Amino acid sequence: MTGRTKTMLAALALAAGIAALVLVPLLLNRYGLYILSMWAIMSIAAIGLNLTLGYAGQVSLAQGAFVGIGAYAAAIITTQGWPLVAALVVAVALCFVIGWLLGYPALRVQHHYLAFVTLAFSTLAYLVFRNEEWLTKGIYGITGVPRPTLFGWPLAAPLRFYYFCLAALGIVFAGAWWLVRSPWGRAFMALRENPMRAMSLGVDTRRYTLMAFAIGSSLGGVAGVLYAPLVEFIDPTPFTLGLSLNLLMMVIVGGSGFLFGPLLGALISVLLPEWLRFSEGLYLIVYALFVMILLAWSPTGILGIVDRYLARRRARAASAARSAAMPEALP
Amino acid sequence: MLNLLNLVVSGLATGAIYALVAIGFTLLWQTSQTINFAQGEFVMLPAFFVLAALNVGLPFWAAVVVGMIAALVLLGVTFKLVLVDPMLRHGVLPLAIATMALSIFLKDSVKEFYSAEAQAFPSIVPEGSLALFGTQIPLQSIGVFVLAVAAVVVLQQFLARSSTGRQMQAAAQNPTVARILGIPVERMILYTFLINAALVALASLLITPIYLAKFTSGETLGLAAFIAAIVGGFNQVRGAIVGGVVLGLVDNLAATYVSTQYRGAIPLFLLIAVILWRPQGLVGRAEERTV
Numbered sequence: 367m368t369g370r371t372k373t374m375l376a377a378l379a380l381a382a383g384i385a386a387l388v389l390v391p392l393l394l395n396r397y398g399l400y401i402l403s404m405w406a407i408m409s410i411a412a413i414g415l416n417l418t419l420g421y422a423g424q425v426s427l428a429q430g431a432f433v434g435i436g437a438y439a440a441a442i443i444t445t446q447g448w449p450l451v452a453a454l455v456v457a458v459a460l461c462f463v464i465g466w467l468l469g470y471p472a473l474r475v476q477h478h479y480l481a482f483v484t485l486a487f488s489t490l491a492y493l494v495f496r497n498e499e500w501l502t503k504g505i506y507g508i509t510g511v512p513r514p515t516l517f518g519w520p521l522a523a524p525l526r527f528y529y530f531c532l533a534a535l536g537i538v539f540a541g542a543w544w545l546v547r548s549p550w551g552r553a554f555m556a557l558r559e560n561p562m563r564a565m566s567l568g569v570d571t572r573r574y575t576l577m578a579f580a581i582g583s584s585l586g587g588v589a590g591v592l593y594a595p596l597v598e599f600i601d602p603t604p605f606t607l608g609l610s611l612n613l614l615m616m617v618i619v620g621g622s623g624f625l626f627g628p629l630l631g632a633l634i635s636v637l638l639p640e641w642l643r644f645s646e647g648l649y650l651i652v653y654a655l656f657v658m659i660l661l662a663w664s665p666t667g668i669l670g671i672v673d674r675y676l677a678r679r680r681a682r683a684a685s686a687a688r689s690a691a692m693p694e695a696l697p
Numbered sequence: 698m699l700n701l702l703n704l705v706v707s708g709l710a711t712g713a714i715y716a717l718v719a720i721g722f723t724l725l726w727q728t729s730q731t732i733n734f735a736q737g738e739f740v741m742l743p744a745f746f747v748l749a750a751l752n753v754g755l756p757f758w759a760a761v762v763v764g765m766i767a768a769l770v771l772l773g774v775t776f777k778l779v780l781v782d783p784m785l786r787h788g789v790l791p792l793a794i795a796t797m798a799l800s801i802f803l804k805d806s807v808k809e810f811y812s813a814e815a816q817a818f819p820s821i822v823p824e825g826s827l828a829l830f831g832t833q834i835p836l837q838s839i840g841v842f843v844l845a846v847a848a849v850v851v852l853q854q855f856l857a858r859s860s861t862g863r864q865m866q867a868a869a870q871n872p873t874v875a876r877i878l879g880i881p882v883e884r885m886i887l888y889t890f891l892i893n894a895a896l897v898a899l900a901s902l903l904i905t906p907i908y909l910a911k912f913t914s915g916e917t918l919g920l921a922a923f924i925a926a927i928v929g930g931f932n933q934v935r936g937a938i939v940g941g942v943v944l945g946l947v948d949n950l951a952a953t954y955v956s957t958q959y960r961g962a963i964p965l966f967l968l969i970a971v972i973l974w975r976p977q978g979l980v981g982r983a984e985e986r987t988v
Contacts, residue, residue, distance in 0.1 A: 425790065471969070475976050478732050478789070478931075482923055483972055486965040489920070497958045611797050618794050647809045654802035658795050662783045665791035 391528055399524040400596070405636045406531040407592045410538045412616045412628030414585025419614070420622030421546060422578030423558030424472050428484040430609030431491035432461045432583045434602075436590020438495060441508040441600040450514035450595065457587040465583025469576035488610045495602035507601025511594045531592055538585060543625060545581070554578055558623075615657055621669030630668055702832055704949045710838040711907075712945020713845030717900040718922035719929065719937035720849065721893035726931060727869040728889040731781055732793040735800035736897070737919020742803060743768040743901035744818055744910040745811055757819055765898050773894030777887060800915070807912040820906035841903045848899055849938055852892065856934065865889060917961075921948070924968045930978025939980050943967075 391399055415429040439457040444450055471483040495502050502508070513522040514530075521527045545551050553574045556564035565571045594600050612635060620631025635653070642649035664670045718740055725731040733739070746767040750760035780799060784792040822840030826833040856862040867875040868885035876882050900918075908914055921944060929940025944964055951963035971978065 471973060475972055478726075478793070479927070479972050479976060481732075481793070482927055483969055485920075485923075486968050490962055490965055493959060493962050615794060615798065618791070647805065650801055650805040651809065654798040654805070657798035658780065658802070661787075661791045661795045661798070662780070665784070665787035 387532060388529075391525060396524050399528045401636060401640060403524070403528045403531045403596050405632055406528070406535040407589045407596065408613070408616065408632040408636055409535055409629045410592070411586045411589035412613055412620070412632050413538055413542050414582040414589070415613050416617045416622055416628045417542060417545070417554070417585070418578050418582030419617055420624070420627065421551060421558060422554040422575065424469075424575060424578055425481045426468075426484045426579065426582065427481050427607070427610045427614060428468060428488045428491070429582070429586045429613045430605055430607065430611075431488040432465065432586025433590040433593060433609060433613075434491055434495055434605030435461055435464070436587035437594040437600050437605070438502055438508075438590070439587070440591040440594035441511045442501065444512055444514070444595070445508060445510060450591065454588065454591045457591045458584045461587030462580045462584040466576050466580040468583065469579030472575050472579065473572055485607065485610075488607050492602055492606055495605060502602070505601060507599055509599050511598045511600060513595045513598070527596065531596070534588070534592060538588065539625070539629075546625065550574070550577070619657055619660060619667050621667030621673075623666070624669040624673070627667055627669050700953070702830060703834065704953055705946065706834050706838045706842075708946040708949035709942060710841040710845075710945070711904075711949065712942035713842050713849075714900050714904045714941075715918075715921045715925045715944050716938045716941025717845055717848060717896045717903075718918060719925035719941050720852065720934055721896040722922050722926045723931055723934060723937045724869075724889045725893055726926075728865070728886045729781060729785060730789050730792075731785075732789065732796065734793060734796040734919070735803060736922050737915030737917070738800045738803040739772050739894070739897040739915070740901050740904065740918050741910070741912065741915035742772065742807070743898040744905035745807055747902070748816055748818065748910060749811070761821070761902065764902075765895070768898035768901075769891055769894045772897060773891040774887070776894075777890040781890075800919070804912050804915065811912075813912065815909040815911040818905040818910045821902055822906075837907065841907075844899070844903060848896070852896075853934065861885075861888065921964070924964050928967060928971045928979060930980050933978070933980060936978045936980045940978065943979070
């Protein structure tokens with residue numbers, strides 16, 4: 367297969383995927399649309415975490431807290447009568463700054479220590495959501511979060527709101543695609559592969575580490591801003607450590623360091639409970655087993671399996687081409 | 698002042714239990730780079746083994762023995778052979794995430810197949826209380842503290858004095874050299890997994906009568922053990938003991954003197970402060986970083 371046909375095939379697959387995401391929901395009921403919207407939102411948060419973890423190599427167990435910060439920002443601001451755009455600006459700015467600050471420990475400590483600092487932050491954020499009643503209404507939560515209007519076009523209907531979330535996902539995905547190919551993305555990957563070497567090559571590792579955290583976290587905030595009007599009710603329970611762990615598993619299961627990884631991971635994590643609905647409470651057990659088996663088999667996730675398969679086929683094709691070319695090269 | 702004495706005693710008791718769990722945690726990290734996110738669930742589970750054995754009709758002592766053996770087999774040997782061994786070569790992160798999945802698996806299995814309700818658990822320490830300086834100190838706190846300290850002392854002596862203990866230390870410090878010296882490193886690693894299983898089983902027997910047996914009870918315990926391990930020093934058994942006791946005291950005193958709402962936050966601030974200013978832990982050595 368030549369490179370050109372392969373690009374065309376990839377473009378075709380992408381187009382088919384987008385068409386499915388646009389057309390299939392027309393057949394879905396209210397609940398199906400809710401689930402798909404949730405998938406889009408969780409994908410955005412997972413894309414952010416993938417930038418921090420998959421590309422820059424910094425472990426974060428705080429992404430759920432940033433979704434929470436975004437959701438509370440949206441809930442508080444929009445129930446005061448302000449538009450969702452204002453909430454988006456506030457949430458992104460807030461998460462960017464907090465994410466930047468959270469990156470500082472990453473400059474000092476690595477791996478498990480960093481996991482625990484971010485884990486501590488995540489738990490602290492939950493305590494603030496629960497205890498600061500003057501701001502967050504505590505365990506009673508904030509009710510009646512309105513769905514936004516876009517240029518005077520109300521998005522209250524489930525289908526319209528789904529398209530809104532899908533468009534947001536599209537924008538975020540395109541942004542991530544661009545970022546990974548930009549010099550910044552290359553600097554992130556250099557950071558992941560070998561920070562010492564990156565530094566010796568003149569990459570400002572300090573700035574890029576903080577940036578990786580800040581950008582990843584602000585995408586968590588974006589997801590939160592969409593989450594609040596989708597659910598229309600915000601209380602502290604969804605934003606425990608469990609959400610952060612779940613987002614981390616989405617990234618790893620899909621394949622960290624692959625652009626499509628978070629989309630796939632979020633799809634499994636959001637849809638699996640629906641597929642396994644007949645098994646009642648068993649789905650978490652099945653999911654946990656699936657994650658363990660998958661990781662034992664392929665630590666780079668599902669896309670890692672695909673990637674290895676393609677690499678093997680390429681290698682085989684190349685060696686076949688070499689052996690075919692050999693007799694001509696010989697005199 | 699009298700209240701303070703009570704708080705200190707109960708803080709020492711919970712701290713000693715945290716130390717048991719944290720020691721197991723650091724042992725696994727030292728010998729096989731396993732960050733066990735399911736450590737809290739490992740403490741929750743043996744109590745349920747014992748309860749299941751009691752339900753079958755065994756007397757309490759026999760149920761404890763059964764629970765202990767089940768813990769050694771499942772949380773020690775099976776955990777190592779089935780989950781850790783195949784994943785170890787992939788590095789630290791995939792294994793850590795697999796243990797997160799394991800913690801979900803264990804928690805939901807207990808909830809689904811045993812009960813979602815909190816279960817009472819018989820105490821292995823006599824009930825009642827001791828009059829001391831004009832206040833009542835529960836015997837349970839004292840008994841828990843004494844048993845936990847005894848376990849730690851025995852373990853320390855085993856690691857420092859016995860031949861097997863020294864071989865285990867050597868295997869943890871430098872597996873390659875240990876192997877050259879003829880130490881069966883693989884078996885030593887298996888021993889640390891068994892010791893961890895025994896420690897969490899003991900912690901389970903000691904703490905469950907106080908906090909009841911519930912499928913979620915591992916969450917706070919696991920977090921406490923991580924914090925204790927890091928605050929004390931991740932690469933030292935000694936550190937885990939100091940960290941556990943400090944954490945137990947801070948936790949109990951903070952609940953009374955600071956705020957009940959933010960009780961959970963104080964250990965976290967302690968954790969962040971230690972990581973930022975003294976990453977090797979209060980009594981730990983600085984770890985040489987490999988890049």
